[in-house]
Amino acid sequence: MMKKLPAVIWFTGLSGSGKSTIAERLTAELLSAEVEIEHLDGDVVRDIFPSTGFTKAERDSHIKRMGFMAALLEKHAVTVVCTFVSPYRDTRQLVRSMCSNFIEVYVSTPFEECERRDVKGLYARARQGEITHFTGLDDPYEPPLSAEIVIDTTDITVEEAVRIILAYLE
Ligand code: ADP
Numbered sequence: 001m002m003k004k005l006p007a008v009i010w011f012t013g014l015s016g017s018g019k020s021t022i023a024e025r026l027t028a029e030l031l032s033a034e035v036e037i038e039h040l041d042g043d044v045v046r047d048i049f050p051s052t053g054f055t056k057a058e059r060d061s062h063i064k065r066m067g068f069m070a071a072l073l074e075k076h077a078v079t080v081v082c083t084f085v086s087p088y089r090d091t092r093q094l095v096r097s098m099c100s101n102f103i104e105v106y107v108s109t110p111f112e113e114c115e116r117r118d119v120k121g122l123y124a125r126a127r128q129g130e131i132t133h134f135t136g137l138d139d140p141y142e143p144p145l146s147a148e149i150v151i152d153t154t155d156i157t158v159e160e161a162v163r164i165i166l167a168y169l170e
Contacts, residue, residue, distance in 0.1 A: 004169045005035060008070045008099040011083045012092060012144065013107030014136050015122055016114035018153040019083040022107065022161045027081050029162060035079055040066055042084040054133035060091050067095030074099055087135050089142040105165060106147035111136045113154050 009026070011019040020041055027039045045066060046052050052062045063086050070080040086092050096102040114136070115123040126134035133139045144150075149168055151161050 006079045007101040012086045014114045017107040017109035023083045039081045071098040087141045104147040105149045106144045108152045
């Protein structure tokens with residue numbers, strides 16, 4: 001069971017694509033299977049480090065810090081679930097190279113669906129120009145070219161998404 005652990009399970013995708021929702025459920029499942037696990041979430045980390053901005057340089061520093069922490073935990077056999085938009089391919093590649101078992105989960109829910117959901121009202125604010133550097137609108141998103149797992153949540157439930165990841169880990 002869970003042959004592929006410990007690992008750094010790295011979720012990437014647009015805001016509102018479903019990263020945090022799937023990761024929280026996955027973390028709960030793995031906890032109940034007694035896996036040593038931590039979840040690092042973009043919104044939570046940004047609350048603790050409020051001066052983290054959204055330019056490429058700032059996003060890169062943020063992702064490198066989180067990748068470094070994830071790699072340290074992984075070295076001590078903790079599985080780390082990471083949920084960051086992490087839009088830049090080269091930065092994700094760098095984090096991959098820092099970890100021993102990096103599993104990239106691309107939550108590929110399309111922009112239109114994310115905007116339709118607009119869970120946090122960010123798409124509306126970005127459309128109105130209240131937020132700039134918004135990924136998918138006036139900031140780039142570079143999709144992974146060879147993610148271990150790709151999940152589009154448009155037509156599947158959270159439970160199904162979690163089952164796809166658990167099947168991969170087993
Ligand atoms: P992100 O962390 O990528 O910004 P969130 O997880 O915060 O995204 O928001 C995703 C939203 O989409 C939530 O409101 C969630 O309930 C909804 N949703 C609908 N279907 C799914 C699904 N299959 N998987 C994940 N989220 C889903």
